[in-house]
Amino acid sequence: MTLSFISMMPVEKIPLGDWIESFVNFLVNNFSGPFNAFSNLISTLISGFESGLSFLPPIVLILIFAVIAYKRKGWGLSIFVIIGFGLLWNLQLWPELLTTLSSIITSVLVALIIGIPIGIIKAHSKIVHHITRPILDFMQTIPPFVYLIPALMFFGLGTVSGVIATVVFAIAPPIRLTYLGIIQIPDELKEAGEAYGANPWQMLYKVEIPGALPSIMMGINQCIMLALSMVVIAAMIGAGGLGKIVLRSLSVVDIGMGFEAGIGIVIIAIALDRMFGKKDDKDTK
Amino acid sequence: MKKGETLIKVKNLYKLFGKNKKKALKLLDEGYTKKEILDKTGVTIGVQDANLDIKEGEIFVIMGLSGSGKSTLLRCINRLIEPTKGEVYVDNTDIISMDKKELREFRKEKFGMVFQHFGLFPYRSVMGNVEFGLEIQNVDKERRKELSKNAIQQVGLSGWENKMPASLSGGMKQRVGLARALAVEADYLLMDEPFSALDPLIKRDMQDNLIELQEKIQKTIIFITHDLDEALKVGDRIAIMKDGKIVQTGNHEQILTEAKNDYVKEFVHDVNRSRVYDARDIMTKPDDILYIHEDGPKTALHKMKNYNIDYMFVCDKNKKYLGYVVIEDVKEAIDQKKSVLDDIIKKSRTAKTNENLNNLFSKITNNSYPLPVVDHDNKFKGLITKTNIITNLSRDND
Numbered sequence: 147m148t149l150s151f152i153s154m155m156p157v158e159k160i161p162l163g164d165w166i167e168s169f170v171n172f173l174v175n176n177f178s179g180p181f182n183a184f185s186n187l188i189s190t191l192i193s194g195f196e197s198g199l200s201f202l203p204p205i206v207l208i209l210i211f212a213v214i215a216y217k218r219k220g221w222g223l224s225i226f227v228i229i230g231f232g233l234l235w236n237l238q239l240w241p242e243l244l245t246t247l248s249s250i251i252t253s254v255l256v257a258l259i260i261g262i263p264i265g266i267i268k269a270h271s272k273i274v275h276h277i278t279r280p281i282l283d284f285m286q287t288i289p290p291f292v293y294l295i296p297a298l299m300f301f302g303l304g305t306v307s308g309v310i311a312t313v314v315f316a317i318a319p320p321i322r323l324t325y326l327g328i329i330q331i332p333d334e335l336k337e338a339g340e341a342y343g344a345n346p347w348q349m350l351y352k353v354e355i356p357g358a359l360p361s362i363m364m365g366i367n368q369c370i371m372l373a374l375s376m377v378v379i380a381a382m383i384g385a386g387g388l389g390k391i392v393l394r395s396l397s398v399v400d401i402g403m404g405f406e407a408g409i410g411i412v413i414i415a416i417a418l419d420r421m422f423g424k425k426d427d428k429d430t431k
Numbered sequence: 432m433k434k435g436e437t438l439i440k441v442k443n444l445y446k447l448f449g450k451n452k453k454k455a456l457k458l459l460d461e462g463y464t465k466k467e468i469l470d471k472t473g474v475t476i477g478v479q480d481a482n483l484d485i486k487e488g489e490i491f492v493i494m495g496l497s498g499s500g501k502s503t504l505l506r507c508i509n510r511l512i513e514p515t516k517g518e519v520y521v522d523n524t525d526i527i528s529m530d531k532k533e534l535r536e537f538r539k540e541k542f543g544m545v546f547q548h549f550g551l552f553p554y555r556s557v558m559g560n561v562e563f564g565l566e567i568q569n570v571d572k573e574r575r576k577e578l579s580k581n582a583i584q585q586v587g588l589s590g591w592e593n594k595m596p597a598s599l600s601g602g603m604k605q606r607v608g609l610a611r612a613l614a615v616e617a618d619y620l621l622m623d624e625p626f627s628a629l630d631p632l633i634k635r636d637m638q639d640n641l642i643e644l645q646e647k648i649q650k651t652i653i654f655i656t657h658d659l660d661e662a663l664k665v666g667d668r669i670a671i672m673k674d675g676k677i678v679q680t681g682n683h684e685q686i687l688t689e690a691k692n693d694y695v696k697e698f699v700h701d702v703n704r705s706r707v708y709d710a711r712d713i714m715t716k717p718d719d720i721l722y723i724h725e726d727g728p729k730t731a732l733h734k735m736k737n738y739n740i741d742y743m744f745v746c747d748k749n750k751k752y753l754g755y756v757v758i759e760d761v762k763e764a765i766d767q768k769k770s771v772l773d774d775i776i777k778k779s780r781t782a783k784t785n786e787n788l789n790n791l792f793s794k795i796t797n798n799s800y801p802l803p804v805v806d807h808d809n810k811f812k813g814l815i816t817k818t819n820i821i822t823n824l825s826r827d828n829d
Contacts, residue, residue, distance in 0.1 A: 334550035337511055342564040342615065343539035345532075352566065356554045 170296050181300050188252060188306045195248035204235045215421055223420045230413035237406050239388065246377055246387030246414065249305055253312040253373045258366060261317045265324025265365070266350070278321065286318045290379050298383050308376075308385025316372035323365030327358025367422050374415045388414075438651055439485035439508060439619070444517030446503050446675075449474035452515055465674050477503040479675040481517070490645060490652040492666030494659060500675035501655050502623050508653065509542045509621060510534055521619070539568050543612030547624040549604040551596040557583065557607050558592040564615035582614035583607075585644065602633040609641075613648070620652040627657065638664050659698050663687075671695055710791055711784040713820065714804045714813035721745045723753060723772055728764040731756060731772060742800050744811060745776050752803055752811040754778045781805045784812055792820055 174181075199207060208231045216224040234243050268275045294311055301307040331354060339353040355362070381389030388407045395404030447455050455474035458467070465476045478500045485491045495501045506512035508519055510526055519526040521541060529537060543564070544550075551560050561579040570578070583589055586606040596604055605625055612620050626634045642665060645652065656662050662669050663683055670680040671694070679691040690696040718738040721731055723745055735743060741758040753776055760775040769775075780794055782804045795802045801814040 332548075332550075334546045334548055335552060337506075338544065338546065338550040338552075338563070338611075339567075340511055341509060341538060341542060341544035341621070342567050342611075343535040343537075344567045345535055348567055352563070353552070356552065359554070 170299055174299050185301045185306050188256070188301075188309050189304075191252045191255070192248050192305055192309060195251050196244055199244045199248060200241070204231075204240055208232060208235070211417070215417065218421050223417070226420075227417050230417060234410050234413065237410075239391070239407065239410050242387045242391055242407070243410060243414070244387075245305070246389065246411070249309050249312070249380070249385060249387060250370070250373045250377070250414070250418075253309045253316060253376075254366070254369050256309070257313045257317040257369050257373070258320055260313075261320035261365070261369070262324050262362065265321045265362075266328065266354070268321065268325040269328035269354075275325070282318045282321060285314060290315050290376060291382075294379070294383050303384035305380075305385045307383045308380030308389075311383065312373050312376040312380055315376050316369045319368035319372065320362070320365035323361045323368065324358060327361025327365075328354050330361070331357040363422070367419060370418045370422055371415065374411060374418070377411055436487050437484045438487050438522055439483065439653070440518075440520040441481055441483040441504075441508065442518040442520075444478055444481040444504070444507055444519065445515045446477035446500070446507055446512060447474050447515045448477055456516065476500075476675045477512075478507065478514075481507075481672075481675075481677050483670060483677070483680070485651060485653060486668075487651055488649045489667040490641075490654055490665050492654045492656060492662040492669045493672060494656055494662040494666075494669055495672030496657055499672040501657075501672050503675075504672070505621055505623055505653060505655050509538055509544070539564070539615070541618050543615050543617040543620050545605070545608045545612050545620065545622040545625045547627055549596070549601075549608045549628075551604055551607055551611075553596055556593050556595055557588060557599070557610075560596065560607050561610045561614050563611055568615070578614050578616070579610070582610040585613055585648075586610045587640070600633075601629050602637060605629065605637060606640075618651060620650050622652060622654045624655050624657065626661065634661070641665055671698070709784065709788075710782045710786045710804045710815060711812070713788070713791075714784075714815050715819065717744060717814050719743070720811065721756065721772065722748060723776075724748045726772065727770045728761045728772060728775075731761045732758070732765060735761065744803055744814070745772060746811050750811050751809050752781060752805045755800060755803070757800075779803065781809075782815060783807070788820060791815060795820060 202210075208228055211227045211231060212224045215227045231243070234240060264274075264278065268278055290311060293314055294307075297307045297311045297314075301310055335353060335357060336349070339349050344352060377385075377387065377389035378392050379389075381387070381393045388410045391407035392404050392411070395401070395407065445456065445459075449455065449472065451472040451474055455468050455472045455476070458471060459476065459479065463471070465479075469475055481500075481504055483491075483504075493501045493504060503512055507514045507517075508521070508526075510519075510529075514527065517527075521537075524537070526534070526537070552563065555563065558576075558579055561582055562575050565575040565578060580589075580592070583592060586609050588603065588606050588610065591599070591603070596607065599607065605628075608625070612622075626637050629637060638661060654662075654665060656665075663686075666683075668680065668682050669686050670677050671686070672678065673694050679686065679695050681689070686695065687699050690699050718740070719734050721734070721743050724747065726734075726745075731743060735741065735758050742755050744755050745753045747753055755777055756772055756775050757777070760777075761772075764772070764775050779800065780798070780802065782791055782794060782802050784804055784806050791802065795815065795817055801816045803814050804812045806812055
């Protein structure tokens, strides 16, 4: 019965999937130059961070993180970082930890470099605002698995594709929160800037960005968190690191290995969230 | 530049908000009211045919209720709001024809602005806020510090330079706002309801400070307020606005005595009524009073001798007024070995706290002792002497 109702659709199936596919193929065939350049840039960044991080002995790196954590939040976080990262070192997950960290740093960096300026432009231009809004909605709601495929086609199997997919997934909060931070600045502050003769650049870096900073920081924090949540998904298209181990343990049903790598992701997530979270009492004193 | 020269001139200025401005302007010419035009075209009239001449060194107050267009008019003078039609001249320079860049340069040089809700940058210290205008002008760091320190000192905030705005009280915040405007050494101060957000006591303080400061700095100030008392206190000349129109411009005398229409009259009427003193305003506190439940004739005599007076008011334990006793009766009571005052209390007329001077005057003329003032519960509040009334009557006629 049900089947017959479904077949009653009077219009033939729209070849939406075919269209998208040929569009992606068109891009791949005609714009391989720019894609390759971009891909090279990303992979240079990742390997740069990775070799930079692995150049230092684990103990030194842990201490550096501990000091940053202390400066940002105090002893509690500092001790957490030492114990957490020490645990990962002990579990022999150190190289994977570095790979994951460097691809997250790269993804977040790219997302911020693109996202914050877009957020600023969006706050100043109604047209850009109206164009970007549906695109951002789309990017935030479409399941990330769906754009793993085009990422794979443009950039091939590997960590670069993983980073690109992560950037797409994590770029919305910095754009949205930068935009929000700027438009929420009280009119009187903008008027004060104008009344004292500030030019658009001065308005931007003396009034708007400092005024929007708490909101921008929240965007950065959200961006990091989303990037972390992509770690395992990105591993499906060849990104290395902790995500890859989780994925492998899934396929061989190894509970212990999956748990160890999973804990690793949680530790990174908590450490980064607290370090780049909103300022707490210690800073406002 | 000679004193009293017109420095800011606003001619036939209009500001409309909305889409169909042309049609609205036409309707306005045809004499439709603000509300009719809003209904017909959806256009709100902010300012309508405003004309101002602001002279050097004066505090020019623009007064009106909220929605009267006073803040809009102020912002048209430095073009924070773009006028729809009309002319604005500052130092004989046409502001309206300037492009954005010229306008910015002109604002830097000529205008300091103070805002109703202070407009301070929460992420900058007091010093940072005061320096803001100078930073915009790219003044070098040392000169910037010097000018800012000076301005901070002028508003009496020395020592607070490194505090953040969030830790200051409202009055102090507005002092920072004022210092920011003074630091740029602009010729004109635009003050948009600077004291409206402050509580009454601080407000009075700030008004006094502004008047004091103005004696030193002699700037040309345009001051917006919705409070006629404030306008009369700080303003040299006052323009009263209603529904986007300036209904009257003049000095205190002209505003108070030659009210041009009912709107102004209504304002002024309120002021006069509040300016009439009542008993509460002029009464004084007695040195001491007697309580019937605890004070006997001996205490009364002792107190009278102490304060060198020949009478005292007597109250019950709830401070309700009972009457007064005179020194002769007290002495007699002591001779007769009485221990209470009950028999010798004399009744007298009383004044209510809200009675006006004329009433008080007729009540007191035949009294040989001061007039006690009581509230509606007959509680003793203070006393009025003939001297009190006479000095206040003469002050009122000044």
